[in-house]
Amino acid sequence: MNDLFKSRDVLKVGKQAYVIFRLDALEKAGLTKLSKLPYSIRVVLEAALRQCNDKEITQQDVKNIAAWTPTPPSPPPFSQKMGGAGGGRPGIPFLPGRVIMQDFTGVPAVVDLAAMRAAVARLGGDPKKINPLVPVDLVIDHSVQVDFFATADALNRNAEVEFQRNRERYEFLKWGQKAFANFRVVPPMTGIVHQVNLENLAEVVMTKRQTSEVFAKHPVGAETSEVLLAFPDTVVGTDSHTTMINGLGVVGWGVGGIEAEAVMLGQPMDMLLPDVIGFKLTGKLKEGVTATDLVLTVTQMLRKKGVVDKFVEFFGAGLDSMSLTDRATIANMAPEYGATMGYFPVDEETLRYMRLTGRSDETIALTEAYLRAQGLFRDSNSPAPEFTDTLALDLGAVVPSLAGPKRPQDRVALADLKETFRKALTAPVKERGYELSAEALTREAAFGAPPSSLSGQANGDSIKMKHGAVVIAAITSCTNTSNPSVMITAGLVAKKAVEKGLNVKPYVKTSLAPGSLVVTEYLKKAGLLEPLSKLGFNV
Incomplete structure (x- = not known):
């Protein structure tokens, strides 16, 4: 492994010695001002410094990253006249660990x-x-x-x-x-x-x-x-x-x-x-x-x-x-x-x-x-x-907010949810609505077996639904089911719902997929898996 910028050093932690490539060596060489660089750029710079071999990653690549400035350099006048690029951010190589x-x-x-x-x-x-x-x-x-x-x-x-x-x-x-x-x-x-x-x-x-x-x-x-x-x-x-x-x-x-x-x-x-x-x-x-x-x-x-x-x-x-x-x-x-x-x-x-x-x-x-x-x-x-x-x-x-409708950046404040959802049902598709007619809003569909024409008895339950009914309730996603406060909140809502005798409609497909086994464990230890399960949210 090369040390083209004379940055290699030893860091001792306890009894163990580690080889490191020091970023401040670049500052001492007048190539950068570390405290002004964003932390993310400093990490990219270290990867280039450590792996610089003048082949895939060159010394000029290291210098380009070290010279990062808030605004990209403007192209020189000569380059503009000749139609060349000449300015903007340089290309760099990045080899992650x-x-x-x-x-x-x-x-x-x-x-x-x-x-x-x-x-x-x-x-x-x-x-x-x-x-x-x-x-x-x-x-x-x-x-x-x-x-x-x-x-x-x-x-x-x-x-x-x-x-x-x-x-x-x-x-x-x-x-x-x-x-x-x-x-x-x-x-x-x-x-x-x-x-x-x-x-x-x-x-x-x-x-x-x-x-x-x-x-x-x-x-x-x-x-x-x-x-x-x-x-x-x-x-x-x-x-x-x-x-x-x-x-x-x-x-x-x-x-x-x-x-x-x-x-x-x-x-x-x-x-x-x-x-x-x-x-x-x-x-x-x-x-x-x-x-x-x-x-x-x-x-x-x-x-x-x-x-x-x-x-x-x-x-x-x-x-x-x-x-x-x-x-x-x-x-x-x-x-x-x-x-x-x-x-x-x-x-x-x-x-x-x-x-x-x-x-x-x-x-x-x-x-x-x-x-x-x-x-x-x-x-x-x-x-x-x-x-x-x-x-x-x-x-x-x-x-408190909800995503959508349709796109997460179209955030809806919880206080405005009811009105916003109603408007979305009839809004044009190009405005991220569903473009339903007034007639369609009142239309109902039966879910389940209807009563027998001979006996008049229902073969199981039959429930009517309208547009806007929730049919999928999934406590899952890599964003939500990994956050303890969000998951505990979901469990507490389920606990209150069970205590008040609330039930999930039979046409709703429920699922719970915790982000990891650890997430499942703290729901279990908090006593919240049982009320979630009673509402159909089984792991």
């Missing part, structure tokens, strides 16, 4: 690796040399369907059907996990990929063992045959909501299968050095206002601003009172507000969440020590970086 995939988009990538092995074998080579060069995790969650619901054994029955339905796929993945190095499969019934990533897979600061020969001059000591390299966790995933991990301070976003495969094989992605929009948060959420209400408000604001192909980075005193799970909810919906990612720098809340989710003391100590040494740790008194543009939101101004 790992890849995460879900089963729908990840299986084809594994098939391609298997095909490459077959091709190498046909050419007389060693197929075992074909392996991912970075850690790859495939989480099985998307293909599991809700065939059974409102029964106590719904989860096991749905999983059984899933294994029968996709037996060949599971046999292939089992082979792949044994055959490939750096490849793990997380089985179904474990949770939603993004929550599993947040709770278990993400490291925040990654480590990698390297032989001492990799380094031109070994900084730890010639007596050591191996060194431990430490660097920020970065990830790309084959799902647009990979951005949920930004809430943990991990830089990452969703990509296509080809891009993910390229990273798996050690090839950096090409991208433009992005603009970074700063989103300042102040105050605290009012009692009864949830992270869902907040993210819908943020989405509405950012869609109006226009943040496509940009990084969004959150800052301000509001972060000091915001839980990490609320941050993850906001980061999750980066695709909905159009940004490449919605990033929250690592701070004390990040460390608290790591302890809560069972990360080791050694891991947490390394995370804090490394990020502080690199200027990547945010404190409440840390100076705000410079941004391309900024927005601001007082968290105390957020009100």
Whole structure:
């Protein structure tokens, strides 16, 4: 591994020594001013600095990232006259530390690796040399369907059907996990990929063992045959909501299968050095206002601003009172507000969440020590970086809201829900309505068996429905079912409904898919699974 900027150093945490590539070496060389760079850009810069080899990642690439400014440079007059581009953001390479995939988009990538092995074998080579060069995790969650619901054994029955339905796929993945190095499969019934990533897979600061020969001059000591390299966790995933991990301070976003495969094989992605929009948060959420209400408000604001192909980075005193799970909810919906990612720098809340989710003391100590040494740790008194543009939101101004209709950015305040929904039924389709006639609004349809013409007795229940009736009630999504406050709220609503004798209409398909086994566990310990089950929301 090259050290073209003389930035390699040793960081000792406890008894362990780690090799790091110091960002402040670039500042000492006059190439950047770290405190002015957004935290997200600093992480991208470290990845380029550490992996700079003057081939895939050049010294000029490192200098381009280090020279990031809030506004892109204007093209020189000569370039304009000659019709050349000459200005704007430069292209940069980015090689993340790992890849995460879900089963729908990840299986084809594994098939391609298997095909490459077959091709190498046909050419007389060693197929075992074909392996991912970075850690790859495939989480099985998307293909599991809700065939059974409102029964106590719904989860096991749905999983059984899933294994029968996709037996060949599971046999292939089992082979792949044994055959490939750096490849793990997380089985179904474990949770939603993004929550599993947040709770278990993400490291925040990654480590990698390297032989001492990799380094031109070994900084730890010639007596050591191996060194431990430490660097920020970065990830790309084959799902647009990979951005949920930004809430943990991990830089990452969703990509296509080809891009993910390229990273798996050690090839950096090409991208433009992005603009970074700063989103300042102040105050605290009012009692009864949830992270869902907040993210819908943020989405509405950012869609109006226009943040496509940009990084969004959150800052301000509001972060000091915001839980990490609320941050993850906001980061999750980066695709909905159009940004490449919605990033929250690592701070004390990040460390608290790591302890809560069972990360080791050694891991947490390394995370804090490394990020502080690199200027990547945010404190409440840390100076705000410079941004391309900024927005601001007082968290105390957020009100209970719903998404839609049809698009999440079309947020509806709960107080306006009834009137807004009624208008949507008759509004033109081009205005995101359903364009129903006045006659259609009064039309009824019978659900269930009608009375027999001979006996006049109903063969089971028969219920009439009109337009606007709720027929699917699903407590699921990678955004909502991963947030404790939102899930506990759902459980408390169910508890109150049962106490008041309320029931779910028989034509409503109910389902509950918690974001992870941990989410299921705290619902169970809170005594809220039983009332949810009584209303048909069985796990």
